[in-house]
Amino acid sequence: MLGWLLKRFVVMPGYIANYGYTDGSGDYYIVVDTDKCDGCGKCVESCPQSVLEVITDDYDDLVIRVAEEHSKNLKYVCAPCKPVSGAQELKCQTSCPSGAITHSW
């Protein structure tokens, strides 16, 4: 009950944003938990492909999102950080102090 009250009245709950697409080869989504994201922009600076950007969302919070021009080709723009030879630490994830970013693939 207390948790519910806290969530309802004290902290405005954010939302989970899935940016990306599904095509014949699989799901390519970058998932941003805006509850955790405070729009600090560290991931934006660390991303070598400039995939992310900081925006003011519809509820007037600063959050990051996947830039519109990249949301339809994530499989390719994110490829340099995801070599087939093996998993590599993703700069967007390691730079995020609150762990708000996940990838679906």
Next chain:
Amino acid sequence: MTTEFFRWTENTWKDPDKDWRKADTLVAGIDVGSVSSQAVVLADGEIYSYCNTRTGSNSPASAENALRLALEGTDIKQDDLQFIVGTGYGRVNIPMAKKAITEIACHSRGANFMGGPSVKTILDMGGQDLKGIHCDERGKVTQFLMNDKCAAGTGRGMEVMAELLQVPITEVGALSLDVAEEPPPVSSTCVIFAKSEAIGLLRGGWTKNMVLAAYCSAMAHRVVGLLERIGMEKDFTITGGISKNVGITTRILKELGVESIPLKPDAQIAGGLGAALFARDLFLKSRK
């Protein structure tokens, strides 16, 4: 003149019992989508008039046209509207809008208004993209997923298919359900592939209804995959133009095993309605 099978009914509606002059707040929301545009006028937080029309090649002109149609016969002038919010694909390009809000927030707000606070999952089937949205009891988005990679499984894909099979788009749903048994679905990832598959099937002796059924079930299948990604929470509702196609909605609901909440007066105006509700909030806030 050749028949344009992809044409759907454009409509306007206005509440005959209300007098806008007595209203304390008079605001509008304009949703310029990729295929259709809606304008909704709210008087005191209730729908006063709306219109649903086709988007042209020019988004400022489409927005103006939609608003003009919504105001037609009401003698409201554009200056009488206290606040206008724009949404949809063309939202950054609506000159009279004071603010642009994404269609995700607007659809969620609009569906919450029409379907009631029990609506938790919204599927917006638009002209060019699909959105799965979860919202709370106040219509605030809690999760969303947008699939805007291609037009398969969207209104535009359906228009292409209607044109190919020379079936008026408004009849597609009913005809697709009129088959003896459900055919296997066609390709669900690309309209162009689906179209060539459909041509092949027609040459192979399938009836129009069978091809429509195969396409509708491919679309439904694609949508169900998307909803499975974000998870299904009851109650469920569908907004956007495709919600008027019973062939697709029936198959989606069957595959998901849920019921959907019907949206009154029109599921296609959810985006514009949500924008108008935001406009009212913003106006009340600015007046304080």
